[in-house]
Amino acid sequence: xxxxxxxxxxxxxxxxxxxxxxxxxxxxxxxxxxxxxxxxxxxxxxxxxxxxxxxxxxxxxxxxxxxxxxxxxxxxxxxxxxxxxxxxxxxxxxxxxxxxxxxxxxxxxxxxxxxxxxxxxxxxxxxxxxxxxxxxxxxxxxxxxxxxxxxxxxxxxxxxxxxxxxxxxxxxxxxxxxxxxxxxxxxxxxxxxxxxxxxxxxxxxxxxxxxxxxxxxxxxxxxxxxxxxxxxxxxxxxxxxxxxxxxxxxxxxxxxxxxxxxxxxxxxxxxxxxxxxxxxxxxxxxxxxxxxxxxxxxxxxxxxxxxxxxxxxxxxxxxxxxxxxxxxxxxxxxxxxxxxxxxxxxxxxxxxxxxxxxxxxxxxxxxxxxxxxxxxxxxxxxxxxxxxxxxxxxxxxxxxxxxxxxxxxxxxxxxxxxxxxxxxxxxxxxxxxxxxxxxxxxxxxxxxxxxxxxxxxxxxxxxxxxxxxxxxxxxxxxxxxxxxxxxxxxxxxxxxxxxxxxxxxxxxxxxxxxxxxxxxxxxxxx
Amino acid sequence: xxxxxxxxxxxxxxxxxxxxxxxxxxxxxxxxxxxxxxxxxxxxxxxxxxxxxxxxxxxxxxxxxxxxxxxxxxxxxxxxxxxxxxxxxxxxxxxxxxxxxxxxxxxx
Numbered sequence: 001x002x003x004x005x006x007x008x009x010x011x012x013x014x015x016x017x018x019x020x021x022x023x024x025x026x027x028x029x030x031x032x033x034x035x036x037x038x039x040x041x042x043x044x045x046x047x048x049x050x051x052x053x054x055x056x057x058x059x060x061x062x063x064x065x066x067x068x069x070x071x072x073x074x075x076x077x078x079x080x081x082x083x084x085x086x087x088x089x090x091x092x093x094x095x096x097x098x099x100x101x102x103x104x105x106x107x108x109x110x111x112x113x114x115x116x117x118x119x120x121x122x123x124x125x126x127x128x129x130x131x132x133x134x135x136x137x138x139x140x141x142x143x144x145x146x147x148x149x150x151x152x153x154x155x156x157x158x159x160x161x162x163x164x165x166x167x168x169x170x171x172x173x174x175x176x177x178x179x180x181x182x183x184x185x186x187x188x189x190x191x192x193x194x195x196x197x198x199x200x201x202x203x204x205x206x207x208x209x210x211x212x213x214x215x216x217x218x219x220x221x222x223x224x225x226x227x228x229x230x231x232x233x234x235x236x237x238x239x240x241x242x243x244x245x246x247x248x249x250x251x252x253x254x255x256x257x258x259x260x261x262x263x264x265x266x267x268x269x270x271x272x273x274x275x276x277x278x279x280x281x282x283x284x285x286x287x288x289x290x291x292x293x294x295x296x297x298x299x300x301x302x303x304x305x306x307x308x309x310x311x312x313x314x315x316x317x318x319x320x321x322x323x324x325x326x327x328x329x330x331x332x333x334x335x336x337x338x339x340x341x342x343x344x345x346x347x348x349x350x351x352x353x354x355x356x357x358x359x360x361x362x363x364x365x366x367x368x369x370x371x372x373x374x375x376x377x378x379x380x381x382x383x384x385x386x387x388x389x390x391x392x393x394x395x396x397x398x399x400x401x402x403x404x405x406x407x408x409x410x411x412x413x414x415x416x417x418x419x420x421x422x423x424x425x426x427x428x429x430x431x432x433x434x435x436x437x438x439x440x441x442x443x444x445x446x447x448x449x450x451x452x453x454x455x456x457x458x459x460x461x462x463x464x465x466x467x468x469x470x471x472x473x474x475x476x477x478x479x480x481x482x483x484x485x486x487x488x489x490x491x492x493x494x495x496x497x498x499x500x501x502x503x504x505x506x507x508x509x510x511x512x513x514x515x516x517x518x519x520x521x522x523x524x525x526x
Numbered sequence: 527x528x529x530x531x532x533x534x535x536x537x538x539x540x541x542x543x544x545x546x547x548x549x550x551x552x553x554x555x556x557x558x559x560x561x562x563x564x565x566x567x568x569x570x571x572x573x574x575x576x577x578x579x580x581x582x583x584x585x586x587x588x589x590x591x592x593x594x595x596x597x598x599x600x601x602x603x604x605x606x607x608x609x610x611x612x613x614x615x616x617x618x619x620x621x622x623x624x625x626x627x628x629x630x631x632x633x634x
Binding site: 069085098099101136214215228252257259260261301320323327329332333336338344345346347348354355356357358359360361362363366367370372373374378379382383384386392393395396397399400401402403405437439440444456457460482 | 529533535536538540541542543544545546549550553554556557559560561563564565566569572573574575576577578579582584585586587593596600601602603604605606612614615616617619620621
């Protein structure tokens with residue numbers, strides 16, 4: 001079976017009919033992980049347990065009793081989700097060697113349905129960053145750096161320059177998960193999304209990245225960054241697969257009181273043919289400074305696509321958009337200051353040898369365990385939370401948050417169903433260029449188009465749209481109404497079908513599975 | 527308007543994290559400057575928003591014990607322990623004052 005088949009339509013069927021065995025799928029993914037090691041997408045590969053899970057799945061298929069579509073499907077999980085018996089590091093020295101005693105709810109749900117957990121993926125330390133370059137295990141490389149499409153377009157500046165120095169970032173912070181899905185080493189991956197951390201790398205790696213509505217999927221076991229904005233994110237190769245994952249993860253969790261209690265019914269996406277009843281909003285403020293002319297053109301083309309198909313396409317305004325990144329900066333650092341307080345070396349994680357006093361031990365542990373980015377945010381957060389600053393900064397930011405959320409309410413109330421925006425300002429930057437600016441500057445730049453959805457708690461999805469002139473993926477973002485994932489994904493699926501985003505042409509994958517290139521799609525949208 | 531050394535020292539105490547070098551302090555200065563943009567927004571009469579789920583009732587369950595008895599698992603990840611206790615160095619000893627501490631701020 002082709003590694004790129006849709007879960008519901010192809011892979012599940014292949015497994016049920018015995019055309020491919022779960023152990024075979026698992027072994028191929030593990031082999032591919034090894035041969036794409038240079039991507040640095042994985043921090044931990046749980047080879048033994050994965051093979052065991054695959055064997056158990058195979059036994060269930062043999063008895064004709066698979067647990068569901070996800071039975072036997074290899075998946076990867078971002079390394080800020082707790083996984084029982086498997087190291088969870090958050091790409092930080094603070095948690096190196098930390099073996100979780102429990103599974104995050106989303107991980108447990110996947111395992112309960114027979115999914116095969118291949119390993120934990122790389123990220124920016126504690127999910128702080130937009131490049132997946134600031135973790136202790138090193139940066140993640142975008143698989144597209146090694147694609148035929150990118151290599152054809154890149155002109156080496158000198159004879160000595162080779163692909164080693166040319167590679168581009170994945171975006172972040174869920175870069176490892178995005179790279180894993182993009183390079184076919186797993187069928188789906190979990191990420192997290194606080195300011196765009198699932199959608200941003202999805203756009204740069206040419207995969208589907210879904211940020212669900214806040215409160216739909218349990219955060220229990222997801223090591224928190226910003227409790228009021230964090231959500232688990234879903235990364236897949238097509239929108240249908242995202243719907244499958246969503247179906248298996250969404251729903252109230254008694255262990256996470258911020259999950260809503262409404263009944264969630266998993267759904268299959270209809271094949272939308274008539275978009276004439278749809279109203280698409282184009283928020284003018286998303287024409288942000290720094291938006292590349294390429295992406296602007298694609299965005300415009302996408303709007304025309306909807307128009308020509310009969311949908312109502314209107315320009316709308318979200319006036320407080322440009323303050324969302326500032327607002328995020330204050331609220332995020334404040335919540336981080338609180339959340340990172342738990343890392344003191346006493347109960348788990350790194351502990352300093354300093355013994356003079358409790359406080360000095362805490363201080364030394366945190367000095368040794370956190371990188372500059374994390375420490376910087378903790379200090380900033382504490383500043384904004386000082387008594388003399390609390391009203392001026394923290395409460396002020398909370399008020400601005402309401403204004404941002406209200407902007408969306410007004411627009412959706414005016415009859416708009418879905419918003420269409422770019423996901424990123426440009427295609428993926430080369431690593432050497434990206435690291436010229438510091439983490440905070442980069443995050444402020446890169447989160448600008450994705451952050452507001454987290455502020456308002458709305459569902460949003462990146463759909464890979466076309467290749468840039470450099471041969472790299474560019475995606476567009478759809479933002480929907482709260483808890484209206486079905487409508488959001490239905491529209492996203494329609495759009496995905498129209499654009500026919502090309503498959504990545506990777507040498508490593510070619511060697512392993514000649515089937516992969518059986519169905520080559522040409523870029524019809526760029 | 528630069529942040530005073532007193533405030534920086536206070537922050538290091540509160541956060542139990544240090545500025546380490548001039549870059550660390552500069553980073554905070556830039557962060558404050560960035561955050562100051564918030565004051566351009568008129569928020570008269572606007573209530574602060576704690577959660578996007580503010581219109582819903584938070585889930586409360588019965589006060590029944592449903593899990594626990596996992597002392598062994600929880601102790602496994604601690605470096606220093608004695609029987610069923612986490613062991614900490616002596617408390618009630620405040621961090622040394624700025625003049626006595628080894629901190630970058632001492633030079634400021």
